[in-house]
Amino acid sequence: VFVEVWQNRDKLAEIKKIKAWLLTITHNKAASYLRKKAGSMTSVSWDELAAHTIPDELQxxxxxxxxxxxxxxxxxxxxxxxxxxxxxxxxxxxxxxxxxxxxxxxxxxxxxxxxxxxxxxxxxxxxxxxxxx
Structure with a gap:
């Protein structure tokens, strides 16, 4: 996540909801890691991903x-x-x-x-x- 933030550091000023953006990056990286670790594209279900959505209080x-x-x-x-x-x-x-x-x-x-x-x-x-x- 920190590497992603660093790579996009020039765009940080344009991001209105930085906390939501960071949570989205973290969510995507975690889901990707779980899929790769399990070695199967079906190891993380839509229900599992839905359980880790961006918190409502950020919207x-x-x-x-x-x-x-x-x-x-x-x-x-x-x-x-x-x-x-x-x-x-x-x-x-x-x-x-x-x-x-x-x-x-x-x-x-x-x-x-x-x-x-x-x-x-x-x-x-x-x-x-x-x-x-």
């Missing part, structure tokens, strides 16, 4: 409500993805691993990762549009 009441509702819809859309697409999306967009690292880890091409991520984002956007109508 305004409006942000809490919107955040919970949106996250529920987004998580449902992610859960509905095909298994491989979901796995790639989680690694790329939630764990923020480089595409090359994911490609090596899963023994697929970077182009395939791009396709999975695009498909996942389209699916999530469509699901959010349907529920907001």
């Amino acid at each position: 305004t009441p409006d942000e809490q409500l919107i955040s919970r509702e949106e996250m529920t819809r987004i998580n449902k859309a992610i859960d509905d993805l095909p298994p491989r697409c979901k796995q790639v999306f989680v690694l790329a967009k939630i764990e923020k691993l480089p595409y090359k690292e994911i490609a090596t880890m899963l023994d697929i091409s970077v182009k395939t990762i791009n396709i999975h991520v695009a498909k996942a984002l389209e699916h999530i956007a469509t699901a959010l549009r349907k529920e907001s109508v």
